[in-house]
Amino acid sequence: MGGSPLVFLPLTLTLLLLSPTRAGAQPKGSPLDCQKTCVCASNIISCSKAGLKSVPAALPGYTAVLDLSYNNISRLRAEWTPVNLGDLHSLLLSHNGLHFLSSEAFAHVTHLRHLDLSSNGLVQLDEGIFEPLEQLESLLLYDNAITQIDRAAFSGLVSLRKLYLSRNLVSRFPLELVKERTRSGTLAVLDVSSNRIKLLPPAELSLLPAWVADGLYLHDNPLPCSCQLYNTLARWQLKGLSSVVDFAPGHTCVLPGAAKLKVATLELNKAHLNCSEVGVDGEEEAYLEQYLVLDCDSRRKDTVKTWTLPNGLPVSNTNAMVTPDGRLQIGPLKAEDSGVYTCNVTAGDSFEETLYVTVVVFNSTARGGLENMKTAYTTLVACLVSLVMVLVYLYLTPCRCAHCPGQGSEKEEDSLRSSTVSISHDDHDHDDHAGVEGGGGGGGGNAQYRHVASTEPKEQLEQNGRLDVISEKDEEAAQGDQRQRRSDVSSVCSDTPMML
Structure with missing residues (x-):
């Protein structure tokens, strides 16, 4: 009997140590207390700065706004609210040290329109984590430690208008949010400033409508300097877009080189890169x-x-x-x-x-312009063909003349007949030549006559039934003219090409 008090005291201490209730701590799953820990005003419940480690249990179904910011809720499990809070449209969980989100954390709050998860310790966003939130309009994820975002993490957010991802460790620009209009056709604000993004698609960004680019905040990222980046931001500045005008000093880039010098992007055309001036597309x-x-x-x-x-x-x-x-x-x-x-x-x-x-x-017309181009092309081809034919004629056509080697008398005759006036030679006998004997001109002798080949009828060469007799003086002139014509023919048929 005397030893029983000794046994009772350790048992009491043990129960006290195992008790979940401690001064200044919120028991796990403890009921909502609107008198001490939370403020309940109509459908608004505010438990901010209450030292909570978990979400209060037994939340009323009519809750529309739930403020749990500035607490110690590090994990958001699927069972944090077993009932469907159909009226809840705003959930505030900022400044909680939150580092874990269950894949079913938002299964019972499908009507959320505003979700604040900023200033926590989130590291990654998995696929489909926000898929139940089809009515969500604004999502605050800034000031976390997010390094990885699955490409399908925001696939279910078809009504999303504002997404804040600044002050994280994101290295990939979420292009799918601004490019795939079926998923986020209403996205008006995408803030990815103050991250670690080193690569942007300037060609894709330049095609964005102004109302999307106006809310696309890209400043304070280690982007490499380029004229494409400058052209995109300069056009946005000329259009007066808030994303560039309001944060112009924050738009910097890193120059190539080992020094990694950071300069203002909108000043690249003046001192650093030879970028051309940009004008408004209009x-x-x-x-x-x-x-x-x-x-x-x-x-x-x-x-x-x-x-x-x-x-x-x-x-x-x-x-x-x-x-x-x-x-x-x-x-x-x-x-x-x-x-x-x-x-x-x-x-x-x-x-x-x-x-x-x-x-x-x-x-x-566009068709007329095409036809004009075709006509010009045809004319050019015709000119080239004509030039080739002239060159072939000048350099490849064989020369036929009386003084060229290997040319017979028949070829000589054919060549001479091709001229307008053919010259009869003294040393050739031809059927068309006529020798007339007679005395004349102060002494007998044989007088030579010049026969002219002509296309005119024979009757035009005859006058009063006789041929004109050439005097000795005319004969000498004719012979001189004949020698001159032979010299001309020899010159034409020489080895030197004839230039037209």
């Missing part, structure tokens, strides 16, 4: 009879767009029409359609923007 070129669609690339998505034509006429009375998405379709184009088109953008009383598009209509 000019369209087209031909007659074509159709043209003008885009009113506004910084806001849901706006009212009104077009003004260069000639001041209303759109309804011209060959133009406004499409349901606010673009202007013109066609078939006419010469008078050239000019400056104005797009006035409004969004209630708080937003107004004016955009200009210059249209240049060429005074020809």
Whole structure:
């Protein structure tokens, strides 16, 4: 009996040590206490800075806003709320040291529109972790330690408008969020600033509409300097996009080299790289009879767009029409359609923007231009063929003349007959030559006559039934002329090519 108190005291201490209730600590799964730990105001429950290590149990089904920020909730398990909180639209879990999210952590809060997981210790985002949140509009994940994001981590967020991923360790730009319109067609803000992204797709970014690029924050990343990066950011700055204008000093890049010097991206064209100046894209070129669609690339998505034509006429009375998405379709184009088109953008009383598009209509059709090109090509080919034929004629045609080696009398005769005037030679007897004997000219002797080959009829060569007799003086002149003609023929048929 005397030893029983000794046994009782250790047992009491043991029970006290094993007891889950300690001063200043919230028991796991303890019921909601709206008097001491939380503030309950209608459908808003705020348990901020209450030292909680877990989510309070037995939350009322009508809860719309649940604030659990600035606590010690390090793990969010699937059973943190066993009941379906259908009215819960805002869940705040920032500053909790949260480093684990169950794959079914949001299975019972499918109507969330605002989720704040910022300033925690999250390292990775797995596939489908947010898939049940089809109505989620804003997701805050900034100031964590996220290094890896699965490409399908945000696949279920079809209503997402704002995603904040700044101040993490992300090294890959989530291009799928801005490129795949079926998944995030309403995304207006994507903040990936202050991360470790070293590679961007400038070609893809340059195709983004202005209302998407206006909320795409890329500053304070170790991006390599390039003219493509400069061109993209410079165009956004000229358009007045907030992502560049509001954070211009933060847009820096790293110059190539071992020094890894960081410089302002928007100053690359002045001192570091030979990048050309950038102008605002606002000019369209087209031909007659074509159709043209003008885009009113506004910084806001849901706006009212009104077009003004260069000639001041209303759109309804011209060959133009406004499409349901606010673009202007013109066609078939006419010469008078050239000019400056104005797009006035409004969004209630708080937003107004004016955009200009210059249209240049060429005074020809696209088909006509193609036909002109074909005609020019055909003419060029014809000129080349003619040149080749001339060269062949000059250098490959055999020379036929009386003084060329290997040419017979028959070839000589054919060559001479090809001339307009053929010359009869003294040392050749031909059937067409006629020798006439007679005395004349102060002494008997044989007088030679010159026979001229002509295409004129024989009757024109005869006068009064006789041939004209050539005097001795005329004979000598004819012989001299004959020798000169032979010299000319020899010169033409020499080895030197004849130039035309």
